[in-house]
Amino acid sequence: xxxxxxxxxxxxxxxxxxxxxxxxxxxxxxxxxxxxxxxxxxxxxxxxxxxxxxxxxxxxxxxxxxxxxxxxxxxxxxxxxxxxxxxxxxxxxxxxxxxxxxxxxxxxxxxxxxxxxxxxxxxxxxxxxxxxxxxxxxxxxxxxxxxxxxxxxxxxxxxxxxxxxxxxxxxxxxxxxxxxxxxxxxxxxxxxxxxxxxxxxxxxxxxxxxxxxxxxxxxxxxxxxxxxxxxxxxxxxxxxxxxxxxxxxxxxxxxxxxxxxxxxxxxxxxxxxxxxxxxxxxxxxxxxxxxxxxxxxxxxxxxxxxxxxxxxxxxxxxxxxxxxxxxxxxxxxxxxxxxxxxxxxxxxxxxxxxxxxxxxxxxxxxxxx
Numbered sequence: 001x002x003x004x005x006x007x008x009x010x011x012x013x014x015x016x017x018x019x020x021x022x023x024x025x026x027x028x029x030x031x032x033x034x035x036x037x038x039x040x041x042x043x044x045x046x047x048x049x050x051x052x053x054x055x056x057x058x059x060x061x062x063x064x065x066x067x068x069x070x071x072x073x074x075x076x077x078x079x080x081x082x083x084x085x086x087x088x089x090x091x092x093x094x095x096x097x098x099x100x101x102x103x104x105x106x107x108x109x110x111x112x113x114x115x116x117x118x119x120x121x122x123x124x125x126x127x128x129x130x131x132x133x134x135x136x137x138x139x140x141x142x143x144x145x146x147x148x149x150x151x152x153x154x155x156x157x158x159x160x161x162x163x164x165x166x167x168x169x170x171x172x173x174x175x176x177x178x179x180x181x182x183x184x185x186x187x188x189x190x191x192x193x194x195x196x197x198x199x200x201x202x203x204x205x206x207x208x209x210x211x212x213x214x215x216x217x218x219x220x221x222x223x224x225x226x227x228x229x230x231x232x233x234x235x236x237x238x239x240x241x242x243x244x245x246x247x248x249x250x251x252x253x254x255x256x257x258x259x260x261x262x263x264x265x266x267x268x269x270x271x272x273x274x275x276x277x278x279x280x281x282x283x284x285x286x287x288x289x290x291x292x293x294x295x296x297x298x299x300x301x302x303x304x305x306x307x308x309x310x311x312x313x314x315x316x317x318x319x320x321x322x323x324x325x326x327x328x329x330x331x332x333x334x335x336x337x338x339x340x341x342x343x344x345x346x347x348x349x350x351x352x353x354x355x356x357x358x359x360x361x362x363x364x365x366x367x368x369x
Contacts, residue, residue, distance in 0.1 A: 282316020
């Protein structure tokens, strides 16, 4: 299950702020693109945040809408006032953060959690315990918290790699251990400080977690979170889940978040980078022309993209023939053999690929000569 938190943790990225119109558009696009749940904000931030959450709830999207809260009555009451039926109640679990936030007093931490879980259970709302900094906590203590939460009616435990320090194998060991007790459904919340957020999230799912937090284009604090589009495509193509990818909606939500966050994504970003279906190497192009699965894990139309064969330094005869034939020519081998080194020299000198018309002019010149 994908619980996307672009509208909460994604917006917590430095220098990012979504307005109401952007939030509504992103929420709608996320639903259409394949998110199963949405975490849409922090009601305790105040009246404006609460108003935005109510606007999203008014869309009546057919999926669970959740808010993020500290495990305090004031935060929970703010969520209830919005009409939310699902909440994440965050508590620090590492000694480092328990010391920083509770003066090391675990009894007070449990007392606060008990109070809010009692009320949330009475109200009949879906409750997730957000285990902040789970990855730096003792796994025995995590089990204790999960047992405590289950006894008070919690439904889910969010395992947070808050500072992104875990490796996939470590995650697998932790989640395998915790899921073996069949206490609470486990949700993965991973950060990308060492570039492993998506890998760690996937490893958690393989170990028994049932849900994963994502953000579109991996937006989030510091280096960001597990990427929505990477997790979505992994579940579909690597786990073979029966998911229908709405390519238009996926492309739209990426565009919306990129624009609203003013974050430019890399041309080589997995799944959605503009160049990931561009093949320049002659060997690759030759293979792709013969079989479109030769050098692609999935076809570009799945994510609303198009394949291209740029005319560059590494282009070979197959690329040049492909483009010339598309323009109506049947190029001679002798001309192609002279054309290839000239194309490479031009591109190397000017640091820019040739367009089709430039290739056509060069071909005509060589053929005439």
